[in-house]
Amino acid sequence: MKINVLENQGVTAPNGFSAGSAMAGVKTPGRYDLTIVYSTVPATMAAVFTENIVRAAPVTVSQAHLKANQGRGRAVVFNSGCANACTGDKGAADAAQMTQTAAEALGCSGEEVLVASTGVIGAYLPMDKILAGIGAAAAAMDEKGGGTAARAIMTTDLIPKEIAIELEAGGKTVTIGAMAKGSGMIHPNMATLLAMVTTDCAIEAGLLREALGEACDATFNMVTVDGDTSTNDSLFVIANGAAGNEVLRGSADAGYREFVEGLTYVCKHLAQLIARDGEGATKYIEMKVEGAKSRQDARLAAKAVVGSSLVKAAIYGKDANWGRILCAMGYSGADFDPDAVDLYIGDVQMMDKGKALIFDEAAALVWLEKDEVRILAKLNGGEGEATAWGCDLTHEYVTINGSYRS
Amino acid sequence: MKINVLENQGVTAPNGFSAGSAMAGVKTPGRYDLTIVYSTVPATMAAVFTENIVRAAPVTVSQAHLKANQGRGRAVVFNSGCANACTGDKGAADAAQMTQTAAEALGCSGEEVLVASTGVIGAYLPMDKILAGIGAAAAAMDEKGGGTAARAIMTTDLIPKEIAIELEAGGKTVTIGAMAKGSGMIHPNMATLLAMVTTDCAIEAGLLREALGEACDATFNMVTVDGDTSTNDSLFVIANGAAGNEVLRGSADAGYREFVEGLTYVCKHLAQLIARDGEGATKYIEMKVEGAKSRQDARLAAKAVVGSSLVKAAIYGKDANWGRILCAMGYSGADFDPDAVDLYIGDVQMMDKGKALIFDEAAALVWLEKDEVRILAKLNGGEGEATAWGCDLTHEYVTINGSYRS
Numbered sequence: 094m095k096i097n098v099l100e101n102q103g104v105t106a107p108n109g110f111s112a113g114s115a116m117a118g119v120k121t122p123g124r125y126d127l128t129i130v131y132s133t134v135p136a137t138m139a140a141v142f143t144e145n146i147v148r149a150a151p152v153t154v155s156q157a158h159l160k161a162n163q164g165r166g167r168a169v170v171f172n173s174g175c176a177n178a179c180t181g182d183k184g185a186a187d188a189a190q191m192t193q194t195a196a197e198a199l200g201c202s203g204e205e206v207l208v209a210s211t212g213v214i215g216a217y218l219p220m221d222k223i224l225a226g227i228g229a230a231a232a233a234m235d236e237k238g239g240g241t242a243a244r245a246i247m248t249t250d251l252i253p254k255e256i257a258i259e260l261e262a263g264g265k266t267v268t269i270g271a272m273a274k275g276s277g278m279i280h281p282n283m284a285t286l287l288a289m290v291t292t293d294c295a296i297e298a299g300l301l302r303e304a305l306g307e308a309c310d311a312t313f314n315m316v317t318v319d320g321d322t323s324t325n326d327s328l329f330v331i332a333n334g335a336a337g338n339e340v341l342r343g344s345a346d347a348g349y350r351e352f353v354e355g356l357t358y359v360c361k362h363l364a365q366l367i368a369r370d371g372e373g374a375t376k377y378i379e380m381k382v383e384g385a386k387s388r389q390d391a392r393l394a395a396k397a398v399v400g401s402s403l404v405k406a407a408i409y410g411k412d413a414n415w416g417r418i419l420c421a422m423g424y425s426g427a428d429f430d431p432d433a434v435d436l437y438i439g440d441v442q443m444m445d446k447g448k449a450l451i452f453d454e455a456a457a458l459v460w461l462e463k464d465e466v467r468i469l470a471k472l473n474g475g476e477g478e479a480t481a482w483g484c485d486l487t488h489e490y491v492t493i494n495g496s497y498r499s
Numbered sequence: 500m501k502i503n504v505l506e507n508q509g510v511t512a513p514n515g516f517s518a519g520s521a522m523a524g525v526k527t528p529g530r531y532d533l534t535i536v537y538s539t540v541p542a543t544m545a546a547v548f549t550e551n552i553v554r555a556a557p558v559t560v561s562q563a564h565l566k567a568n569q570g571r572g573r574a575v576v577f578n579s580g581c582a583n584a585c586t587g588d589k590g591a592a593d594a595a596q597m598t599q600t601a602a603e604a605l606g607c608s609g610e611e612v613l614v615a616s617t618g619v620i621g622a623y624l625p626m627d628k629i630l631a632g633i634g635a636a637a638a639a640m641d642e643k644g645g646g647t648a649a650r651a652i653m654t655t656d657l658i659p660k661e662i663a664i665e666l667e668a669g670g671k672t673v674t675i676g677a678m679a680k681g682s683g684m685i686h687p688n689m690a691t692l693l694a695m696v697t698t699d700c701a702i703e704a705g706l707l708r709e710a711l712g713e714a715c716d717a718t719f720n721m722v723t724v725d726g727d728t729s730t731n732d733s734l735f736v737i738a739n740g741a742a743g744n745e746v747l748r749g750s751a752d753a754g755y756r757e758f759v760e761g762l763t764y765v766c767k768h769l770a771q772l773i774a775r776d777g778e779g780a781t782k783y784i785e786m787k788v789e790g791a792k793s794r795q796d797a798r799l800a801a802k803a804v805v806g807s808s809l810v811k812a813a814i815y816g817k818d819a820n821w822g823r824i825l826c827a828m829g830y831s832g833a834d835f836d837p838d839a840v841d842l843y844i845g846d847v848q849m850m851d852k853g854k855a856l857i858f859d860e861a862a863a864l865v866w867l868e869k870d871e872v873r874i875l876a877k878l879n880g881g882e883g884e885a886t887a888w889g890c891d892l893t894h895e896y897v898t899i900n901g902s903y904r905s
Contacts, residue, residue, distance in 0.1 A: 147829030147837045179825055181838065181854040214822020215855040324826050402808065402892075403900055410901020416620020419585055420730050423553030431553045432587065448587040449621040486808075488894045494809055495816020 094351055096258050096358055099268070103239035103255030106270035107293035109133045109335035112238035114245040117226025119219060120174030120212060125245035127226035129195055130289055131168040131234060136333035138166035139302035140207065141309050143326035149178035149214075150188040152327060155207040158192065164298025167205040169289055169329050170195045170230075171246045172223060173274070174212040178324040187218045194224050198231030209287045209327045211248055211274060243272040246287050249493060250274050254366040260355045263348030265338035267294040271359040275318065275367030288313065288328045288363055294352050295334030296341040303344065304353045305330050312360035315392065315481045317400045318371035330356070368399075368482035373490030376408055377465045378483045382422075385477030390427040392479040397425030398468065399483030408466050409485035413457040415443040418468060435471040439463075446473070500757055502664050502764055505674070509645035509661030512676035513699035515539045515741035518644035520651040523632025525625060526580030526618060531651035533632035535601055536695055537574040537640060542739035544572035545708035546613065547715050549732035555584035555620075556594040558733060561613040564598065570704025573611040575695055575735050576601045576636075577652045578629060579680070581618040584730040593624045600630050604637030615693045615733045617654055617680060649678040652693050655899060656680050660772040666761045669754030671744035673700040677765040681724065681773030694719065694734040694769055700758050701740030702747040709750065710759045711736050718766035721798065721887045723806045724777035736762070774805075774888035779896030782814055783871045784889045788828075791883030796833040798885040803831030804874065805889030814872050815891035819863040821849040824874060841877040845869075852879070 105112050114128040140159060142152050158166065170191050177184050192206040199206070210218070235241075243253035257270040273288035296304070309328055334340065341349050369377045380398040385391035398404055401421040407414040415436055423431060432447035439460025441452055460466065466485075511518050520534040546565060548558050564572065576597050583590045598612040605612070616624070641647075649659035663676040679694035702710070715734055740746065747755050775783045786804040791797035804810055807827040813820040821842055829837060838853035845866025847858055866872065872891075 145826060145829040146835070147825050176822070179822055179837070179850065179853065179855050213820075214826060215850070217855070324822075324829060402896075406897050406900030409897060412902055414619075416582070416585055416730075419553050420551060420620060423551040423730060429552070431585070444585065444621070447585065449585050449623070486897055486900075488897050490808075491812050491815065491892055491894050491897060494812030494892075496818055 094260065094354055096260050096355060099257040099259060102257035102270060103243050103272045104130050104270040104289055104291045105236055105239035106257030107268040107291050107335065109293055109333045110270065110291045111234045111236045112242040113230040113233035113235060114238060114241040115226040115229035115233065117172065117222045119172055119222055125241055126174050127172045127223065127230050128242040128245035129168055129170050129230045130242055130291060131199055132331050132333040134333050134335060135165065136167060136331045137164050137296060137298040137301050138207065138329065138331050139164060139298065139305045141305060141328045143323060145324050147324045149176050149210060149325040150180055150184035151177055151208040151210045152325060154185060154188040154192065155209065155327065158204045158207055162204040164302065165205065166207060166331065167201045168195060168199055169207045169209060170227060171209045171287060173246055173248050175210060175216050175218050176212045176214045176325050177210040177218050178214040180217055183217060187220055190220065191223060191227060194227045195231065198228055207329060209325065211246065211287050211325055214324060239270060239272065246272065246274040248274060249372050251370050254363050256359050256362045258355055258359060260351055262294060262351040263338040265336050267292060267336045267338060267352060267355065269355050269359050271363055273363040273367060275370060290330040290356065290359060292330065292332045293335035294332050294341065295336065295338050296332045296352065300341055300343065301330060301332050304356055307353055308357040308360045311357055312364040315396065315479065316364040316368050317396060317483050365482050368484050371484030372493045373487040374484030375487055376485040378408060378468065378485065379465065379480060380468045381480045382470050382472060383478045384472040384474055386428055386475040387477040388479060390429060391477040393425040394422040394427040394429065394470065395479045395481035397421040399481045402486055405483065405486035408461065409487050411458060411461040413438055413443065413454065413461060419444065422470060429472045429474050433473040435473065437469040439467060500666065500760055502666050502761060505663040505665060508663035508676060509649050509678045510536050510676040510695055510697045511642055511645035512663030513674035513697050513741065515699055515739045516697045517640045517642045518648040519636040519639035519641060520644060520647040521632040521635035521639065523578065523628045525578055525628055531647055532580050533578045533629065533636055534648040534651035535574055535576050535636045536648055536697060537605055538737050538739040540739050540741060541571065542573060542737045543570050543702060543704040543707050544613065544735065544737050545570060545704065545711045547711060547734045549729060551730050553730045555582055555616060555731040556586055556590035557583055557614040557616045558731060560591060560594040560598065561615065561733065564610045564613055568610040570708065571611065572613060572737065573607045574601060574605055575613045575615060576633060577615045577693060579617050579652055579654050581616060581622050581624050582620045582731050583616040583624050584620040586623055589623060593626055596626065597629060597633060600633045601637065604634055613735060615731065617652065617693050617731055620730060645676060645678065652678065652680040654680060655778050657776050660769050662765050662768045664761055664765060666757055668700060668757040669744040671742050673698060673742045673744060673758060673761065675761050675765050677769055679769040679773060681776060696736040696762065696765060698736065698738045699741035700738050700747065701742065701744050702738045702758065706747055706749065707736060707738050710762055713759055714763040714766045717763055718770040721802065721885065722770040722774050723802060723889050771888050774890050777890030778899045779893040780890030781893055782891040784814060784874065784891065785871065785886060786874045787886045788876050788878060789884045790878040790880055792834055792881040794883040794885060796835060797883040799831040800828040800833040800835065800876065801885045801887035803827040805887045808892055811889065811892035814867065815893050817864060817867040819844055819849065819860065819867060825850065828876060835878045835880055839879040841879065843875040845873060
């Protein structure tokens with residue numbers, strides 16, 4: 094299957110989408126911190142939210158709207174600088190008011206609008222600024238507004254994260270655009286604070302939800318920065334049918350697998366960008382596990398390695414301390430035989446069938462000095478495989494998170 | 500119940516115990532790195548080992564000896580500087596040879612000796628040095644050798660960790676001594692690399708195991724430094740009956756509760772010392788959860804908070820970013836109502852029944868500037884409570900673990 098990447102495009106790449114952003118001044122004046130992504134025609138929506146039982150107000154409001162509206166919807170309002178989490182009834186009312194104000198400005202119903210917030214937990218939204226920002230963002234709606242939208246959702250991210258692709262599905266060209274923010278409080282079960290996917294594919298809401306779950310499972314749920322699953326994690330998709338394909342209604346329909354593959358492609362791209370741009374990160378880590386008894390065992394093992402503070406610190410220090418890698422797989426919950434494991438950093442083998450090898454430290458250092466460190470464990474116990482992404486643990490991570498509120 | 504702490508004493512405080520240490524030069528010449536703790540009379544033993552499925556050779560050898568000998572034993576040999584983990588058949592043979600060599604020097608059977616190693620994973624023991632060290636340690640057996648033994652098991656620990664207490668049990672004075680090393684790769688399900696408890700209490704092996712499990716559950720299993728459960732975690736207890744009390748055989752026997760309380764006391768002391776001396780730590784964190792639906796819910800919530808990189812970094816930075824505390828409890832797996840939570844740092848309340856309070860930042864800073872930061876969450880949902888201990892995440896932790904092998 095051919096996937097055509099559209100350079101420098103994001104959520105407004107698909108037909109029938111626009112985005113408007115504003116400098117609301119939630120936390121820092123003079124930077125974009127509020128954005129609305131909008132389908133100009135009626136659309137279906139799906140979302141995956143945090144599994145943290147402490148759910149921010151925008152999460153509960155978005156869940157309620159999706160349910161009430163049976164997966165139909167038009168827009169998502171995002172703000173950065175304040176997470177509107179741990180804010181009780183007032184927070185819930187504030188989040189609902191954001192959707193209502195956006196709906197009035199856009200000319201749709203409040204339930205067609207979802208909402209997402211990111212930033213400090215436990216602070217109330219400055220509603221005067223937020224509502225003025227929503228008005229300004231709605232007035233700034235632009236079919237080329239995706240790039241600014243991707244910047245508006247950033248917090249400690251250093252680079253905006255967006256992608257757009259084209260593919261053929263059901264005889265039509267379908268476009269998928271997406272953006273995300275990540276950086277900290279990033280851990281599987283929703284591994285990104287906020288991500289938004291748009292597509293002009295025509296697809297029924299239930300099937301869209303299924304497709305999103307499959308894509309998320311292999312991508313956002315395989316990235317970790319610090320092991321902290323946030324209160325606000327939200328991944329949204331809007332599909333507006335503007336591509337003109339026959340509506341996808343079942344997983345056997347022509348074009349569905351292509352659509353899922355495309356959706357997975359953009360989610361994987363963003364998940365990897367989040368790992369690369371982890372707070373304080375100097376190195377991107379890709380951990381691949383092969384030969385596990387099941388895919389789930391492979392997932393557990395791979396995620397534990399990229400989540401281990403000790404592995405992450407060793408990679409920061411370019412130290413081929415591979416025992417920590419095996420140790421992390423060992424406590425991951427994955428079922429495997431330690432005496433069957435082959436382990437590699439780059440192409441240097443450290444362990445052969447569970448036994449330590451005398452390896453060339455200089456050769457290992459060549460691989461550890463790269464910006465991208467690739468680790469491979471062959472468990473030699475089955476066919477399960479998985480890849481997880483993460484970053485190193487650095488002095489800068491500690492600096493950033495020792496003074497996040499300041 | 501009265502517990503009398505014996506100042507500056509450890510594993511050789513109880514009657515009938517001695518310890519001998521040696522400078523084997525496993526990793527660094529000129530420091531004690533090998534020790535044997537020995538009961539001069541036959542004794543019962545119990546142990547708790549790592550739940551990591553990657554188990555170091557000394558763990559599997561010790562498990563086999565305990566089982567073969569039905570909980571009878573006399574001695575434990577410890578070395579630091581090399582963990583003898585991921586070392587395959589040769590590692591297992593090396594660990595077994597350590598016990599056999601020690602047994603010959605001490606005049607007991609190999610199965611009466613257990614073994615524990617700590618240090619780099621994936622390296623073979625320098626057996627010539629180790630065996631010479633065992634001979635030297637056995638020759639140096641001393642009834643006052645506990646203090647040196649506590650130093651010999653240190654790796655990145657900054658202070659040796661030992662304690663001894665006396666208590667009355669079954670009409671006799673029973674003494675319990677203990678030592679531990681901790682510092683890194685420390686996480687619940689055995690949270691310490693190595694710990695050793697000695698007692699002159701007379702207690703049957705099965706009941707000793709039960710007592711150790713109960714004490715460990717509330718102490719070592721509630722401390723975390725970095726979330727990494729090691730391959731070598733081992734907690735041993737030897738009980739030699741020299742106190743002359745009637746042998747404890749069942750949990751209803753007079754003196755048993757006192758013994759468990761004393762055992763818990765020494766384990767808690769060492770667990771707290773491990774948290775205080777966590778790698779790179781500048782602050783000790785005590786997280787107490789009250790009012791949980793069950794003790795297990797309280798344990799999960801408390802452990803997640805002291806295990807959160809974001810909470811730990813915020814405390815390092817003296818930042819009252821309490822939202823991260825609630826967030827960590829939220830993803831812990833504990834069942835609670837976020838809208839019922841009261842949260843305090845020191846005596847400053849941050850949250851009341853799930854709602855953020857406007858608190859005095861200067862007052863919070865007074866508590867955050869202390870070396871010991873105490874956090875309290877009242878979940879207001881039941882009677883379960885638990886306390887977990889940990890330390891902050893610092894630049895120094897990253898420095899230490901970026902170059903551990905060097």
